[in-house]
Amino acid sequence: MTVVTSNKWLSRLALAVAVLSVALIAVGASVTSTGSGDAEPGWPLSKQGVSPPLRGGLLYELGHRYVAGAVAILITVMMVCLLKAEKRPPLRRLGVISFIAVLLQAVLGGLRVLIVSNRAVQDFVFRATGTHDAEQLRIVFAVAHAFLGQAVLCMTFAIALYTSAGWFRWEMTRGREQKNHVEIGKVYWVALAAVAAIFVQLLIAALMRHNMAGLVIRDFPLSFGRLIPPFGNLPNNPDAPFPISDAELAYKVWLAFLHRTWAYVVAVLIIAVYFGVRKARRAGAGVGNAYPLSALAVWMVIAQILLGGLTIWTHLSGVDAPDLAAPKSVSEANALTQLISIAHVVVGATLLGICLTIALWLRAALPRAAASETKSAPVGAGA
Amino acid sequence: MDKKCTLAHGNQPIWKEDFVLNKNGTLRWCLVYIKNAPKAPAKPSKSPTFVLDQQSCTYTPHVFAVMTGQPVEIRNSDPFMHNVHCVARKNRGFNFAQPVQGLSNTVKFTKPEMGIKFQCDVHPWMAAYCFVFEHPYFAVTGPAGTYTIKDLPPGTYSVTVWHETLGSRTQQLTVKAGEKKTLDFTYRR
Numbered sequence: 001m002t003v004v005t006s007n008k009w010l011s012r013l014a015l016a017v018a019v020l021s022v023a024l025i026a027v028g029a030s031v032t033s034t035g036s037g038d039a040e041p042g043w044p045l046s047k048q049g050v051s052p053p054l055r056g057g058l059l060y061e062l063g064h065r066y067v068a069g070a071v072a073i074l075i076t077v078m079m080v081c082l083l084k085a086e087k088r089p090p091l092r093r094l095g096v097i098s099f100i101a102v103l104l105q106a107v108l109g110g111l112r113v114l115i116v117s118n119r120a121v122q123d124f125v126f127r128a129t130g131t132h133d134a135e136q137l138r139i140v141f142a143v144a145h146a147f148l149g150q151a152v153l154c155m156t157f158a159i160a161l162y163t164s165a166g167w168f169r170w171e172m173t174r175g176r177e178q179k180n181h182v183e184i185g186k187v188y189w190v191a192l193a194a195v196a197a198i199f200v201q202l203l204i205a206a207l208m209r210h211n212m213a214g215l216v217i218r219d220f221p222l223s224f225g226r227l228i229p230p231f232g233n234l235p236n237n238p239d240a241p242f243p244i245s246d247a248e249l250a251y252k253v254w255l256a257f258l259h260r261t262w263a264y265v266v267a268v269l270i271i272a273v274y275f276g277v278r279k280a281r282r283a284g285a286g287v288g289n290a291y292p293l294s295a296l297a298v299w300m301v302i303a304q305i306l307l308g309g310l311t312i313w314t315h316l317s318g319v320d321a322p323d324l325a326a327p328k329s330v331s332e333a334n335a336l337t338q339l340i341s342i343a344h345v346v347v348g349a350t351l352l353g354i355c356l357t358i359a360l361w362l363r364a365a366l367p368r369a370a371a372s373e374t375k376s377a378p379v380g381a382g383a
Numbered sequence: 384m385d386k387k388c389t390l391a392h393g394n395q396p397i398w399k400e401d402f403v404l405n406k407n408g409t410l411r412w413c414l415v416y417i418k419n420a421p422k423a424p425a426k427p428s429k430s431p432t433f434v435l436d437q438q439s440c441t442y443t444p445h446v447f448a449v450m451t452g453q454p455v456e457i458r459n460s461d462p463f464m465h466n467v468h469c470v471a472r473k474n475r476g477f478n479f480a481q482p483v484q485g486l487s488n489t490v491k492f493t494k495p496e497m498g499i500k501f502q503c504d505v506h507p508w509m510a511a512y513c514f515v516f517e518h519p520y521f522a523v524t525g526p527a528g529t530y531t532i533k534d535l536p537p538g539t540y541s542v543t544v545w546h547e548t549l550g551s552r553t554q555q556l557t558v559k560a561g562e563k564k565t566l567d568f569t570y571r572r
Contacts, residue, residue: 038468038478039504047480048464055385057466057504116468117478134476239550242498 010081011163017074018160021153022350024071027064028149029345032209033338036060037142041117043110068106075102075152078159091162098155105148112141139210146206150199150352157353161360170288171364181367184285187276188366191290191359194269198352201266204259205348213252214341220312223260229253263308267301270351273358274298290361293354300351307344311337385506387463388440399508400445401547409528410546410570412446414514416521417532418541418553423450423518432456432489435501435511437465437481442501442511446547448521449513451493457501458487465509470500474515498545512547537562544568 031037039057046052046062054062075098082095114121115137126132161167208214223229236249244252274294281291315337388397403411430453436443438460449455457467459481467488468478473496479488492499492515503509514521522530539557549570556566 035502035507036504039466041466041468041478041480048482053463055387056506061504116476119477122475133472135470135472237550239552241545241547241550243551 007081007085007163008165010078010085011160011165013074013078013081014156014160014163017071017078018153018156018353020067020071020074021156022346022353024064024067025149025153025349026342026346027060027067028146029342030338031060031064032142032146033341033345034060037112038116040065041113043113043117044106065109068109072102072106075099075156082159086163088162091159094155094159094162098152098159101148101152101155105145105152108141108145108148112138112145115141139207142210143203143206146210147203150202150349153349153353154356157356158360161357166289170286173286181285181365183276183280183283184287184362184365187273187280188359188362190269190276191273191355191362194266194273194355195352195359197262197266197269198348198355201259201262202348202352204255204262205345208252208255208259209341211252211255213255215312215315215337216249216252217256217260218312218315220260220309223253223257229257260308263305267305270294270297270301270355273355277358277362285365287365288361290358290365293358293361297351297354297358300347300354304344304347304351307340307347310340311344314340385440388461388506391461392439392441397440397508399510400441401510402549403445405526405528407528409524410549411524411526411528412444412547413524413528413530413568414446414448414512414521414545415524415530415532415568416448416514416516416543416545417518417535418543420516420518420520420540421536421538430454434458435513436460437467437503437509440465440503440506440509442503442509444511444523446512446523447514448523449492449515450519451495451515451517452491454489454491455513456487456489457481459484464505465503466505468502468504469513470502471496474499514545542566546570 034057036057036059039061040046040048040052042048052058052062079095079099082092086092086095111121111125115125115134122134125137129137131137217223217229219225224235231250231253234246234249234253236246237243274297277287277290277294281287315334389395400412405411430450432454433447433449434456435447436458440461459465462484464480464482466478466480469476469490471492473494474492477490481488492513494515495517496515499513499515501511501513520532520535522532524530535558537558537560539555541553542556543551543553545551552568552570554566554568556564558564
């Protein structure tokens with residue numbers, strides 16, 4: 001058995017990349033919430049030369065590109081460091097996968113911009129997909145970009161965990177702590193389900209945001225004054241300034257309602273993880289840092305639901321009678337609503353990273369025999 | 384608010400134009416059009432070029448209508464960049480930058496479409512709405528809140544008014560040859 005030790009600088013780099021990835025999600029959310037995604041029609045270079053002014057929508061869009069560039073450079077450096085210094089093959093592979101993912105993410109971001117602004121790209125994608133609706137394609141690229149962003153975030157959290165000093169300390173001692181693996185095995189699967197549920201929730205959220213359906217239901221926690229929206233009788237106004245079909249309205253309401261409902265599924269799973277980890281810990285099982293993280297996750301999911309509610313409530317407090325004539329997207333909402341919606345996205349992404357970290361701690365806490373039943377060796381098992 | 388915009392606007396605040404009440408209590412930027420109008424008597428390609436200008440970080444005019452095939456020249460009269468982002472569904476949308484003062488691009492809309500939004504994503508308050516018809520029977524209310532639709536053939540029509548925040552209202556109108564008629568619309572809040 002090879003003894004693997006922590007590399008102080010690699011650990012710090014991985015942590016910095018994980019933190020910066022959260023910041024990148026925040027800046028990305030600000031682009032959507034302020035409706036600035038098309039402020040710079042050029043990609044990868046600006047149409048305004050090498051030093052475009054950072055103001056208005058350009059501040060958000062170009063700021064997003066700059067932070068993304070910094071994250072991409074750091075992920076590249078991290079991959080090189082992992083390939084040179086890391087002895088665990090799965091972690092080396094994860095470094096390479098995160099590098100490929102961040103490149104793909106940049107391309108998706110570029111396609112999201114160019115599908116609106118570049119005729120040649122439009123024509124190529126139209127031919128390739130058989131569709132001629134640039135707006136629909138814009139939404140597809142935007143949702144894919146948002147979703148892959150969460151996947152990259154997960155990879156950076158995993159690398160940060162596996163390279164951390166705390167992980168190595170626990171690796172050295174966990175042999176003595178492998179008790180009560182039945183309890184750990186159960187809660188591990190619940191934690192995995194929570195990660196999957198958050199991923200699904202973020203996909204729904206991305207669909208909802210990019211279809212401008214976030215504020216289509218104007219009350220919370222009820223929906224149109226009821227537990228379940230009246231899908232067959234939605235208040236669609238044909239005389240609204242920008243009328244939409246009943247089917248389109250129903251689709252938007254479905255997305256918004258699904259996002260709300262699925263939030264409770266996520267909350268229940270996270271609470272179940274917390275109690276499961278607590279039970280295993282009380283039974284004497286070693287769970288690493290999963291316990292404090294699961295407690296943090298419970299507080300975060302409560303905050304997240306409140307932030308979701310605040311997005312609706314602050315939007316309603318900021319509109320007057322004429323505004324109620326038509327549903328508005330978050331990008332058309334007031335600044336406070338935009339700020340809260342950005343916080344909502346950031347907390348959601350961080351919650352995903354934390355739940356993944358909990359699942360990884362629990363996976364490593366499983367006894368070797370139990371862990372091997374999952375068909376792959378844990379990254380922390382050593383080389 | 385962008386300092387350059389404020390300066391270009393004579394250090395005056397720039398207001399969104401989604402609800403402009405005239406001094407006489409009427410509404411500006413209401414589009415009035417004939418819903419069931421006959422098609423254009425003249426070829427659209429002979430229509431004059433319509434100019435949409437970006438001045439002091441506002442679109443001028445805020446609401447306008449053109450005929451299918453009519454050239455629309457989009458100008459930037461400001462000494463800094465605007466992006467011209469056209470969100471169309473039936474026609475082909477576009478987004479281009481006009482980083483220099485005096486730049487202009489000319490576009491055409493080939494299909495009738497309601498409420499095509501022009502926006503500058505650098506300056507999020509900047510918006511204009513374009514309506515594309517196959518006939519010339521439309522008008523937009525100005526500072527007096529009035530409108531005039533000329534040369535409407537005799538017949539019974541649905542006349543619709545559209546406002547960006549208040550929505551649409553429709554009334555029926557019958558006109559005879561050579562007849563002048565007045566049709567008022569009222570919004571209640």
